[in-house]
Amino acid sequence: MANPIAPSAPGATAAGLQACGIDVAFAGLRALNAVDLRVPPATIVGLIGPNGAGKTTMVNILTGFQAPSDGEVRLDGKSLAGVSAVDFRRRGIARTFQGGRLFRDLGVLDNLEVTGIGLGLSRRVARVEASQVLEAMGLGALAAQQAGALPYTDERRIAIARAIVGRPRYLLLDEPAAGMSEHEAGELSELIARLVRELGCGVLLIEHNVRMVLDTCSHIVVLDSGQVIESGDPRTVSQSERVRHAYMGTTADVHGGVESVEREREVAA
Numbered sequence: 097m098a099n100p101i102a103p104s105a106p107g108a109t110a111a112g113l114q115a116c117g118i119d120v121a122f123a124g125l126r127a128l129n130a131v132d133l134r135v136p137p138a139t140i141v142g143l144i145g146p147n148g149a150g151k152t153t154m155v156n157i158l159t160g161f162q163a164p165s166d167g168e169v170r171l172d173g174k175s176l177a178g179v180s181a182v183d184f185r186r187r188g189i190a191r192t193f194q195g196g197r198l199f200r201d202l203g204v205l206d207n208l209e210v211t212g213i214g215l216g217l218s219r220r221v222a223r224v225e226a227s228q229v230l231e232a233m234g235l236g237a238l239a240a241q242q243a244g245a246l247p248y249t250d251e252r253r254i255a256i257a258r259a260i261v262g263r264p265r266y267l268l269l270d271e272p273a274a275g276m277s278e279h280e281a282g283e284l285s286e287l288i289a290r291l292v293r294e295l296g297c298g299v300l301l302i303e304h305n306v307r308m309v310l311d312t313c314s315h316i317v318v319l320d321s322g323q324v325i326e327s328g329d330p331r332t333v334s335q336s337e338r339v340r341h342a343y344m345g346t347t348a349d350v351h352g353g354v355e356s357v358e359r360e361r362e363v364a365a
């Protein structure tokens with residue numbers, strides 16, 4: 097079967113956000129080595145791998161926060177070489193950060209409004225957009241709260257809401273469920289699926305919660321030491337010996353994760 101997220105040939109115009117042959121070197125350390133990856137529209141792709149595999153570096157590359165040593169990022173087949181992070185965002189490629197990075201002294205609504213203004217909206221339109229996004233995410237009650245005083249999980253939800261301002265075409269979520277309970281991670285998973293349905297955006301989900309990734313994504317890419325070691329649907333990834341080997345000695349439950357997901361699906365069917 098054709099790989100649905102395989103990169104297109106050079107010059108081809110496959111829809112999606114694409115990393116093509118990405119190399120990243122940090123003073124002798126090869127953080128990414130010839131990595132290919134594509135996030136098609138309206139699709140949730142997972143990116144997993146043990147600590148230090150290169151996941152956040154990949155997010156930095158795909159959002160213009162960092163330039164690759166070699167290779168390029170393409171949007172619908174067009175190279176984004178030389179485009180700034182701000183312009184990646186204006187072209188509809190949004191991200192969240194592991195640490196949230198909200199403006200802690202500002203209110204929640206203000207955090208979203210500032211993002212809208214940064215995208216070129218007028219202050220009035222940015223405020224309306226900020227309110228609509230909060231309401232759509234069921235977070236309207238938090239609008240007046242100070243961002244720095246939010247409980248941890250609300251802070252993470254607001255970070256996603258801020259990324260939704262301007263209705264991005266692609267959304268890259270860097271460990272959005274960190275610190276959440278399984279129940280909260282399940283709710284977040286449903287929210288991500290809803291965003292994809294309603295906005296039609298493509299999502300790249302980076303998570304250490306492997307069970308959540310198996311449950312949420314239709315396609316998963318596995319990185320280890322800067323290289324793609326597996327790519328496929330949840331079943332393929334969960335049954336991969338290479339993946340099991342990469343995770344050996346970590347606490348992630350790759351096999352147990354998918355077995356329980358499949359059991360629940362059988363019960364629900």
Ligand SMILES: Nc1ncnc2c1ncn2[C@@H]1O[C@H](COP(=O)(O)OP(=O)(O)OP(=O)(O)O)[C@@H](O)[C@H]1O
Pocket residue numbers: 122125127145146147148149150151152153154
């Ligand atoms: N700015 C930097 N300077 C030097 N080395 C870096 C830098 N950023 C990342 N690295 C190294 O590159 C490798 C990949 O790091 P990266 O943060 O992308 O991994 P990760 O898969 O996101 O890890 P984690 O799951 O722990 O967040 C690691 O060895 C890391 O130490």
